[in-house]
Amino acid sequence: MDDPAIDPAEHRHALEGLRRLNRASDSAGVLWPAIAELSARLGRPVKVLDVATGSGDVPRGLLRRAERAGVGLEMAGCDISPTALDEAARQAPGVRFFQHDALHARLPTGFDVVTCSLFLHHLSGDEAIALLANMENAAEHLVLVNDLARSRFNYCGVWLACHLLTRSRVVRFDGPASVRSAFTPAEALALARRAGLSGATVRGRFPARFLLSWSRR
Template identity: 50%
Template sequence: MKRHLTPELMDDPALDPAEHRHALGGLARLNRISAAGRSPWRGMADLVRESNRPLSVLDVATGSGDVPISCARRAKAEGLELELHGCDLSEVALSQASQRARDAGLTMTCFQHDILAEPPPETYDVVTCNLFAHHLDEEGVCLLLRNMALAARRRLLLCDLRRDRIGLGLAWVFSRLLTRSKVVHVDAIKSVRAAWTPGEMRDLATRAGLENAALPSCFPRRMMLSWEPS
């Protein structure tokens, strides 16, 4: 299945804010049903459990913050704590993320930042990115990984879709079952068509200088790149 990258509706700066918020709500439901926070949590849980202080976690291109909030909830269920941070280009998304964190009884520091323009201004124990790499071309993914790596003191985690026909079918069905947002219906299909295969992602990580990165598959039809600085 050949990769096909086209602009997603939610990336359009002219998208009506109300439609944007509706779409973010639909994506939040998709993330809950697909347990999108499970793999990132598993990717950082060992560090969180062995630490004697709250680990700082930055989620890049955080959207409405569903994944880091899910990780913080999982940590809290074990009596542990995360220091949450999230960055995104969209002010609408950042406002939504801040509100969702407050609704969950969590504190999340959100700030506007273009991760493709420069690395984050500070470093963090763990830097994560979820469902963003499929929006980018090869050079964009390499730049994303390099800038994330510069900010990650202990671990980098990048989770995204895998491109295959099963994933395409799942995206079509569940986007329509879980939300009425036409933006999500269109973008869910675009996302899978634009996703990378594990082999492609491994090659991109190597090009970005992330040697010895692990790349396990995750349910449902996803993959998670995990890398630690030497």
């Protein structure tokens, strides 16, 4: 899906498959506890930016959790792909979406939390450092990165999930390939430190994930 020449219909099919995988692995649920805790501490609606948002399923999932918990949440999402943003606007009408290249342009400031799910593994080490530093600059309080963790066990699990939950040939290729190119939790922590996220933590999350968290002191 990183190929800018990908057919839009194929891209939408792949985004649909990724939405199904994100629901099965509860991507929004990985991020939600830290956001809910911050909301309780601030005592006001939390402003969240989701970077590389794809079709907006993670922001939509976070909004649903916030509504159930009675928590105020102002969600925004950005992505470089117009096709993804069109899908996101259709899937999550309560979210403000905008086009942005987070690797080469500074993210807008004014957000309490900046999140990113399942994008880091597409990047080289230097690109990952640049992204994390960009997210840190934009976040008033928290940076949260939910991503795949590289291991043989996770490769097998993701291969199986991609073949059971979607028929998209793009997702069936990208899923296992993404695990192969992903960072280990230790590597992700080292990248965060090089990006200036002092005090960041990385913890494993089921299935096949880690959550990188950084809080501004």
